[in-house]
Amino acid sequence: MKGVMIQGTASNVGKSWIATGLCRLLVCHGLAIAPFKSQNMSNNSYITRNEEEIGRAQGIQAEAAFVEATVDMNPILLKPTSDQRSEVIIHGVSQAAWTGSEYRTHWYEQGKQAIKQSVQRLEQDYDALVIEGAGSPVEVNLNDRELVNMSVADLIDVPVILVADIDRGGVFASIVGTLELLSEKHRKRVKGLIINKFRGERALFESGIEWIENYTGVPVLGVLPHLEDHGIEGEDSLTVQSTSAKREKSLDIAVIHWPYLSNETDISPLTQEQDVSIRYVRSVDQLGKPDALILPGTRSTIEDYLACEEKGLTEAIRVYAERGGVIVGICGGYQILSDVMYRHEADREGVQGIGIFPLSTTFVKNKQTIRVSGHIHEASGYSPVPMSGYEIHLGRTAGSIKYPFLQLNDEPEGISLDQGRLIGTYLHDCFHNDGWRTEWLNRLRRKSGLSEQVMIDTSDRDERYERLAKHLETYLNTEKIIKMIEESAP
Template identity: 70%
Template sequence: MKGVMIQGTASNVGKSWIATGLCRVFARKGIKVAPFKSQNMSNNAYVTVKGEEIGRAQGIQAEASGVEATVEMNPILLKPTSEQRSEVILRGVSQTVWSGSEYRMKGYEKGKQAIKKSAENLNDAYDMLVIEGAGSPVEINLNDRELVNMSIADMLDVPVILVADIDRGGVFASIVGTLELLEEHHRKRVKGIIINKFRGERSLFEDGVRWLEERTGIPVLGVLPHLENHGIEGEDSLTAASVYADQVHSLDIAVVHWPYIANDSDVNPLSHESDVSLRYVRSFDELGDPDALILPGTRSTIDDYRTFEKLGLKEVIREYAREGTVIGICGGYQVLCETMYEHKADTVGTTGIGLFPLSTMFFREKQTIRVKGSTHPASGFAESSMSGYEIHLGRTKGLNTTPFLELLDGPEGISLDEGRLIGTYLHDCFHNDEWRTDWLNRLRKQAGLPEQPVLHLSDRQKRYDRLADHLEKYLDHEALLHIVEESRS
């Protein structure tokens, strides 16, 4: 198979980011390229045009490649629901919830076959695959049944590029240690090294590059400077960090950080606004008095809500909402309702925060769909086009409420007090530039700050090009292409 695999010395070293950039680099060279990650563990999902779930990173990489995302690009998605259990999504469809040991025993062979089938389908349709690994390839206790690192490199017979993060320190030890722990035949697959997130003067690292190449016998293909504000979403909340603007002249927006927060990429556009300070809240004493509060999605709505209820956050949110601005998205919308029922037979239900006179019933069948529409005429907002996607098990209903949106298939969500309190299932709502600006300008006016013009962030293609420009400047991509070609000869 023609392709290259990006593995890392650890999680969050930049594998997804580099894979996304390489997809764009190769696509600009006229190569028909597609991303592939055999198994992804993340609560950040992407909905394909067919309404199937894959990891959000692979959806973004497909966009960077200029192709439509499909389930073949991420045949297995694991969405953690607790410390030890995950929902298993196979080729875009939810199958079951298993513990790690159950998955290793019951899901290994089935997963392996799904991966092989997906890879073969992609190989028939594309000229090259940019394949992403996960975590570290030397998790010794798991390697006998792993489905995402060197076993996949063997299955597809592709060269491996090892990425290390110099910003976290210990880069020499992480690279050499990873190579030493690899079995000999796997070590031979590693054909290049990339140093990521470099800060400072590049010339001062020349001796380091020379030492690595002499010590390992593997070329360093690039030392990539840390790229600020690249706008490419991280794979999961591990990459999320609070963004603080000028505290005196900025909006303070708090985001509830659930234990199993899902699709926190919903709030990413706010971090690009120069006068917005974005921070996560994990306990009642961290809330304070923000200009707005966002409750994002969660993969374990009721369990996460109960955890926060014990921490006292329920009453704090209820009190804040008397005058403050609140928006709940997906699971955050559900907990703001009066009652949540775990299934049809649940006659008691769980009492929610109670901002909305609505109830939510959870079903086994998941709703996964891309949607379009506009703000509802009665929502309190100026009419603007809205698009995004929905991923949820719950159905929320009530009587005589004002919808937030008017979608092609009918009204959606709730808007109270002229849009001060909002509940919606629409993920990516803040990616709609016109509406985001309208919402923020209301907050700015209340805070005595000047209103701002629309900041256009919806053109992701420019961000992919900027990332590709960065890689082409600092990475020997021609040598990388030669490695790929040589491996197939």
């Protein structure tokens, strides 16, 4: 099958971002493109139309390519539940949680077969694949059974473009070192290089490009300037960064950074508000007195709660709420705000939560993955505007809920106390709903003595994909990349 694979000299060099832009760019040049990442390790999820779970990045890339995301675009998703274990999801179905060694022993062959099946199905519907690798292709201790870098390039028989991040320094060593550690066979697969996150005068780097090409024999296909505020969601928590205030006076919104933070893309619409500053909190001394506090999702709810309790952070959250603080808990954050969390249905003792909501959460085996829509509940204290998003959770939260937050799929959902000052919900993407987000923020603005703002449209993903594609077309040798893809067919 035709295609091109984007690999990197390290994690967070821009592979996902570039693959997303290439999906839109190549579609604009007349190719029917599908994104593909054989194995993704991320706690950022995307729910397909069939309500199956894949990596968030491949869902975004499918949107950029004007196609509907499917499990074949990310046949294997690994969601870390601890430093040593990950939930294994194959073709959208959760299998079990395994250590790395167990996965390599028990799931390697099944994973390889799932990848082959997905490629065969994608080949029937698309001209070419934009394939994303993971981390570095030269993790020499793991390469004998890897399922995401050169083994996939070999399977599909496609050329590789290697991306390096110049912003972190050491770009020459990272490129040369990666190429040197590749086998001769795989070194020949690398047909081009991209230098990403460049700052400064391009003319001063011309001699560097010449040196790289002469030393490695691989052409530099482009030098991409560092692009601020591109609006493309990151693949995982490596891309989480605090955003500085864009005005002298701004709302201070704190976000708890759990050890196993998941779906932090829920926060991204807030970063587009000009008078909102987001900061991530990992300890008590970082909490301060924010205008609002968000407890986002977590892949390991009880473990993350206990880790933060040990630091005294959960008690600080409780005190913040008692003193009139504004809190939104999403998914795992909602569960942590309940009175008690039970590890399973037979658990009678449970783990005490922060206790802001008079509810209990019980964790069950079957995961809920569903797209939902509805509106703000009339008892929530907010205007009954439309709401939509998705749910991914193992917990079931129940109790006496007099004031639900939402009415979703004809059922009440979540909780809203003190006229919406304290909110708990399983709805991911709730801040992507512009009407409610604007009302919530304007309440904070009035309370803080700031001017109310009009609603901004954060649903302009298509415009962001277009801007990214134009950015790539400006700085990359698009003609050579397209030729590379056309010549890749076996």
